[in-house]
Amino acid sequence: MSDRxxxxxxxxxxxxxxxxxxxxxxxxxAMFAAxxxxxxxxxxxxxxxxxVLSGEGRxxxxxxxxxxxxxxxSGERRGSGASSPSTGPVSGGLGERTHGEANHAQHAVxxxxxxxxxxxxxxxxxxxxGGFQLMLxxxxxxxAPDARLAxxxxxxxxxxDMAGTRLMKGLAREDVIKELTFSGRIFSGQEALALGFAxxxxxxxxxxxxxxxxxIAGRNPDAIRAAKRLLNAAGADSDAEGxxxxxxxxxxxxxxxxxxxxxxxxLEQRAPAFIDS
Numbered sequence: 001m002s003d004r005x006x007x008x009x010x011x012x013x014x015x016x017x018x019x020x021x022x023x024x025x026x027x028x029x030a031m032f033a034a035x036x037x038x039x040x041x042x043x044x045x046x047x048x049x050x051x052v053l054s055g056e057g058r059x060x061x062x063x064x065x066x067x068x069x070x071x072x073x074s075g076e077r078r079g080s081g082a083s084s085p086s087t088g089p090v091s092g093g094l095g096e097r098t099h100g101e102a103n104h105a106q107h108a109v110x111x112x113x114x115x116x117x118x119x120x121x122x123x124x125x126x127x128x129x130g131g132f133q134l135m136l137x138x139x140x141x142x143x144a145p146d147a148r149l150a151x152x153x154x155x156x157x158x159x160x161d162m163a164g165t166r167l168m169k170g171l172a173r174e175d176v177i178k179e180l181t182f183s184g185r186i187f188s189g190q191e192a193l194a195l196g197f198a199x200x201x202x203x204x205x206x207x208x209x210x211x212x213x214x215x216i217a218g219r220n221p222d223a224i225r226a227a228k229r230l231l232n233a234a235g236a237d238s239d240a241e242g243x244x245x246x247x248x249x250x251x252x253x254x255x256x257x258x259x260x261x262x263x264x265x266x267l268e269q270r271a272p273a274f275i276d277s
Contacts, residue, residue, distance in 0.1 A: 003019070003034075003035075004018070004019060004020055004031045004032065004034035005017065005031075005032050005034040005035070005038050005161075006019045006043075006056070007018060007020055007038060008214075011049075011217055012047055012048060012049030012160075012217040012221075013050050013051070013052065013210065013213045013214055013217050014045070014050070014051045014052070014054050015054075015210065016038060016042075016051060016052065016053045016054070017052075017056050018031070018054070018055040018056060018060070018061060018086040019053065019056050020055025020056075021055075021056045021058070021134070021239055022057070022127065023062070023065065023166075023173075024058055024059040024061070024062035024126065025055040025056070025057065025059055025060065025061045025062065025131070026053075026056065026061070026062045026063060026064065026065040026066070027061065027063060027064050027130045027150055028065040028107075028130070031065075032104060032105055032108045035108040035109075035111070035134070036099075036104065036107055036108050036111060037113060037211050038112030039108070039112055039114070039216075040111060041105075041154050042115050043111070043114060043115050043116065044237070044261075046276055047115055047134075047276050048115075048116075048117050049213075049216060049217035049221055049224070050119075050120070050212075050213035050214070050216040050217050050224075051112075051115060051117060051118070051119040051120070051213070052119075052120050052121075052122055052206065052209045052210050052213050053112065053119055053120070053121045053122070053135075053138055054121070054123075054124075054203070054205070054206050054209070054221055055102070055123075055124070055125070057123045057125075057129075057132075057133075058125045058248070059125030059126045059148070059250055060121070060123040060124055060125055060126065060131055060134075060135065060177050061126075061127055061129045061130065061131025061134055061135075062124075062126050062128050063128040063129030063130045063131045063132070063152060064129055064156075070245070071095070072219060074275070075104065080143040084146050085137050087149065089127065101267045102163065104164055104245070105130075105162050106163045107138065107149060108134070108136035108162065109133050109134050109162045109163045109164075109167070110137060110163050111137070112137040112138055113137055113139070113232060114135075116225045116228060116229070117216075117221075117224060117225060117228065118139045118140065118149075118213070118224065118228060119137075119138045119139050119140075120138055120139065120140045120141070120142060120199075120212060120213055121137075121138035121142070121209075121211040122139045122142050122205035122206040122208075122209040122210075123133040123135050123141060123142065123143040123144065123147050123149075123189070123205055124143075124144040124147055124150070124205055124206070125144075125147060125148070125241055126147065126148045127143075127148075127149045127150075128148075128149070128150050128152040128186075129150065129151070129152040129153050129160070130162050132149050132150060132151060132160075132164070133160055133162040133163060133164035133167070134162070136163075136164060136167040136168065136171070136197070137163070137167065138227070139231075140199040140200075140209075140212075141197065141198050141200075142198070142199060142200045142201075142202055142205040142206075142208050142209045142212075143189035143193070143197075143200070143201055143202075143205055143207050144187060144189050144201070144203065144204075145170055145188065145189045145190045145191075145201050145202075145203070146189060146190075147188065147189035148186050148187075148188065149186065149187055149188070149192055149197070150185065150186045150187065151164065151168075151177075151180045151181045151184060152178070152184050152186075153181075153184070154181065154182060154183070154184040155184045159181070160181065165177075165181075168197075171172070171195075171197055171236060172196040172197060173196075176196075189201050213257055218271070218272065219260065219262075220253075220257045220258045220259060220261070220272070220274060221264075221274055221276060221277070222252075222253060222256060222260045222277055224255055226249040226252070226253060228249075229245075229249065230242075230245060230249055232268060233245060254274050257273065257275060258277075261273060261275075262272060262274075263276055
């Protein structure tokens with residue numbers, strides 16, 4: 001999807017850049033499709049060790065393309081709708097589950113959580129609405145201090161619906177999430193750190209994200225993937241399930257070729273030479 005997303009690979013690190021700079025990387029149908037296609041491709045990519053997700057030009061992602069709001073204002077609704085057991089009729093085909101439990105737009109965010117290696121979002125400029133939700137799909141978020149962020153859907157009479165309500169709850173307090181969602185106010189990258197949405201505030205998010213990605217790429221890839229599986233499951237597991245999951249993952253790692261190589265490299269004070277399973 002070279003007209004919407006550019007991807008380069010170096011030493012196991014995928015540098016993924018939204019490339020609709022003239023529209024501040026706004027989300028149109030082609031961008032949604034590119035996010036899903038790129039994420040699905042990375043899930044199966046052999047030798048992948050880490051991913052950096054960023055935007056070209058002046059912004060990370062300005063949210064939904066303005067053309068979509070124009071169509072909404074005219075009363076246009078895509079599709080005939082579907083029925084959801086919990087919410088009743090769903091307009092615009094949003095009720096269609098195209099990817100397991102998610103629809104297409106939700107999967108454009110959640111696919112980054114499903115990639116088996118760490119994903120770091122490097123955020124500058126703005127991350128509004130859908131762009132804010134997209135950065136939440138990453139495992140970590142490096143944000144410029146002067147970046148502007150917002151749960152902006154209420155401005156357009158809408159609610160966050162790209163998995164944002166599910167992802168925000170693991171990062172910030174409930175009352176903070178409600179205040180931002182009800183008001184749609186814009187806040188800075190520096191405030192995002194205080195609220196829990198930013199992992200790190202840095203002057204050059206892309207450079208720092210790439211540096212960490214390459215550091216991760218030098219670790220045992222089997223252990224990195226196992227750690228992401230454990231941490232992704234932590235919120236849904238019971239204590240007993242989580243403890244057993246830890247034991248299973250660790251049992252598979254101990255004595256494996258890459259784990260032995262990690263030990264030898266440390267003892268011999270050299271860079272490890274891991275193999276891809």
